[in-house]
Amino acid sequence: MAESNFVDYVKIHCKSGHGGAGSAHLRREKFIPKGGPDGGDGGRGGHVILEGSRHKWTLLHLKYQKHIKAGHGGPGGGQLKSGADGEDVILEVPLGTVVRDAETGNFLFEITAHGEQKILMKGGRGGLGNDHFKSSTFQTPRFAQPGEEGEEGWKIFELKVLADVGLVGFPSAGKSTLLSVVSAAKPKIADYPFTTLTPNLGIVSHRQENSFVMADIPGIIEGAHEGKGLGLRFLRHIERNPALLFLVPADSDNHLKEYKILLNELEKYNPELLDKQRFLAISKADLLDDELMSEISDELKGIPHLFFSSVTGLNVTKLKDKIWEILNN
Template identity: 85%
Template sequence: MAESNFVDYVKIFCKSGDGGAGSAHLRREKYIPKGGPDGGDGGRGGHIILRGNQNMWTLLHLKYQKHIKAGHGEAGGKQRSTGADGEDITLEVPLGTVARDAESGEFLFEITKHGESQILMEGGRGGLGNDHFKSSTNQTPRYAQPGEEGVEGWKILELKVLADVGLVGFPSSGKSTLLSVVSAAKPKIAEYHFTTLVPNLGIVGHREQRSFVMADIPGIIEGAHQGKGLGIRFLRHIERNSMLLFIVPADSKDHLKEYKILLNELEKYNPELLDKQRFLSIGKADMLDEELIKEISNELKGIPHMFFSSVTGFNIQKLKDKIWEILNS
């Protein structure tokens, strides 16, 4: 997934259509010179709709489409004919797209299923024709309702990547390297912070032609829930993973502390993330001898964990087996 093509945040200005005006027409025919009211209702204004598409992975197509306007409803006509509704605008979005109000930050809805449609902006209602206002005391009303105006405003669309396994760790912890080893994904890898600037997805082949999807989430740092580093921009991607694989490198100064910091950041961002299945892995194990492995294991006593090395392949298959076991438990 090329960085230039992956867009997970867009801000768009939307305006739904105005409703059409009701008609104040009075029936006038050759042999009916004083017919009653027969004005029809105006059509509703067009909606702006989001629809889920499982074949899409990015919001790139909306990045440069900043202003989106739906059609206006047409006015009602004689003989109680209703005006045509304004044209709806339907925007196709990837599954996991969240809609928010840009001004208040209010959560509106999330698209999670293929073909699911949600109205982002409702069109204005069409006005009632004068036929609705006749009564025993006013048999020829000469007025009708105007159509309601549409609504307008800025909306934010955010994408949460869907994957079976989300890799969670500090920058340069070895997440990208692991993904490149177990899948065909080719993430950018270098020994400096924030090499990964977008989530990378890879399909991991397992035994007997089984597979699962793994996502390399850009590195978290302490204070990420407050917006530090890459901040909450990427924490949201963790919300749609079935399980979380924490990666702490073997050369960490304090493995247990680093793991707890990662857990703390997730909890402060969204406490429900701690309800997900999780497993701790210690990467770069080729740097360790048996004595150091035993020492670190004692440090992590009571926390299920496994050592692995992406460089030598040490325990890679066992790690995939463990992930599969957790996903299917």
């Protein structure tokens, strides 16, 4: 997905349709001058509906649709004719879309399955025709109900990437390179911070017919939970990953400190992220000899870890085995 076309946040004003008014019609025919009430009900106002689509990867198609309006219900007619329902508006969104109320920030719902539909704004009910109000003592009601007004308000759509494992690390830790090696994804790769500005997904094949989805997400920096760097835009996406693979490069000045900073940023943003399955991998291991690996292992004593190199392929298969083990634990 092109970086310029990846949109994971939009704010939209949505308005459902008003219900149609009920009819106060009185039956009038040539030989029946006083036939009584025969007004039909008004139609329902149109809903604003969200539908999950596996064919959508971003919210780009909604970025410039700032106002969404559903159709109004039609009025009822004589001879007990009901008004037409207002036209629904169905907005397709990618899987992993979370909807919040813009005014209160309250969570409303999330879309996680292809074809799943949820009503965002319910259309107003149509008014009842005068036929509903007749009785033995009140045979000619000359009134009917007006239709209910629809709902309106600003809503926030946030996309949280759905993947089995998310890559967590500082910029230039080797996340994009790893994804390009183990999958067919082609993320932008360069030796400078924030090469990756948007999430990239890759399907990783493992041991014949097995596979899992890996997400390369923009690099984290110290203070990300406060919005520094790509901050909250990054952290939002790893909430949906059941497993996290931490990457610390071999040429780091302090591997343990870097790992703890990453853990701290996740905890400050959302403590529940630390409940996820996680594993530490030391990337760019082609820069190390056996003695340096041993020194780093001593530094990381008690923390399960693995050395690998995307360049030479060192332990890449072992790393996939470990991820598969974690996902199926």
